[in-house]
Amino acid sequence: MPELPEVETIKNALEKAVGGACIQKTEIFCRRFRVPVPNDLAKRIDGARIVSFNRIAKYIIVRLDNSLSLIWHLGMSGRVKICDRRPNTPEKHDHIIFSTDKGCIIFNDARRFGLLTCCPTEELAQNPLLQKLGIDAMDKDFDGNYLYQKFHNKSTAVKMALLDQQIVCGIGNIYASEALFDARILPQRPATNLSKKECAQLAESVKAVLRKAIKAGGSTLKDYRRPDGSMGYFQNEHCVYNKTGQRCPNCVCDIKKTGGVQKTVLGGRSTFYCATLQK
Numbered sequence: 001m002p003e004l005p006e007v008e009t010i011k012n013a014l015e016k017a018v019g020g021a022c023i024q025k026t027e028i029f030c031r032r033f034r035v036p037v038p039n040d041l042a043k044r045i046d047g048a049r050i051v052s053f054n055r056i057a058k059y060i061i062v063r064l065d066n067s068l069s070l071i072w073h074l075g076m077s078g079r080v081k082i083c084d085r086r087p088n089t090p091e092k093h094d095h096i097i098f099s100t101d102k103g104c105i106i107f108n109d110a111r112r113f114g115l116l117t118c119c120p121t122e123e124l125a126q127n128p129l130l131q132k133l134g135i136d137a138m139d140k141d142f143d144g145n146y147l148y149q150k151f152h153n154k155s156t157a158v159k160m161a162l163l164d165q166q167i168v169c170g171i172g173n174i175y176a177s178e179a180l181f182d183a184r185i186l187p188q189r190p191a192t193n194l195s196k197k198e199c200a201q202l203a204e205s206v207k208a209v210l211r212k213a214i215k216a217g218g219s220t221l222k223d224y225r226r227p228d229g230s231m232g233y234f235q236n237e238h239c240v241y242n243k244t245g246q247r248c249p250n251c252v253c254d255i256k257k258t259g260g261v262q263k264t265v266l267g268g269r270s271t272f273y274c275a276t277l278q279k
């Protein structure tokens with residue numbers, strides 16, 4: 001599933017490729033997504049110019065010059081392809097094709113948990129998809145004090161609290177494990193037990209891990225490809241995610257005795273940690 005760094009990477013790639021472009025023609029081959037594509041979408045956006053691409057959590061917001069914005073989510077398996085011109089034969093699962101004067105954008109989504117809809121730009125903040133989201137993980141106001149307040153009466157495991165999109169949005173399953181490793185905090189600990197200092201470290205670690213991933217161009221898992229079609233390359237740089245039994249970076253433990261990186265399940269999600277370094 002694309003996580004925040006991947007979505008940020010895709011947003012940046014789109015900005016670079018078709019920022020300022022005029023949408024000439026929108027072709028919609030399938031409307032059945034998590035939220036159905038509005039019937040009149042093409043009519044409302046064809047001819048409009050793209051003003052900007054922004055990211056809110058894992059949503060890409062495409063602001064147009066006709067006071068409408070597109071709200072776009074890639075779901076579990078969504079991919080964005082950027083091509084110079086519209087391919088003669090679309091590939092399987094190419095559900096929406098935008099032709100612009102700067103190139104062609106294709107939304108491909110095998111499992112259709114993604115969505116593409118539009119709303120007046122001035123009503124974005126009240127849109128039901130966006131209004132309940134917590135602070136973005138890369139926001140400057142997301143810091144130790146914020147986490148400490150939010151964790152104050154949370155008895156759930158800190159890993160699960162990090163995945164709670166009403167507390168902070170944009171941290172997915174991979175980066176929750178990675179951030180807790182970076183902060184040297186055990187994922188099972190009740191969120192409420194974290195000290196102010198640990199919350200400050202954790203907020204720092206979340207940002208550091210996400211920043212690193214954005215820089216690396218987004219990580220890759222089996223159903224994610226970078227928009228230009230190439231595979232990402234951050235996967236091997238994960239410290240603990242999917243590294244069961246391996247030694248984590250900087251670890252001092254004897255993995256024959258400790259078993260190396262541990263895997264557990266919290267709230268139904270795989271969680272990885274080092275029992276030696278994380279407290």
Ligand SMILES: [Zn+2]
Binds near residue numbers: 249251253276277
């Ligand atoms: Zn270790």
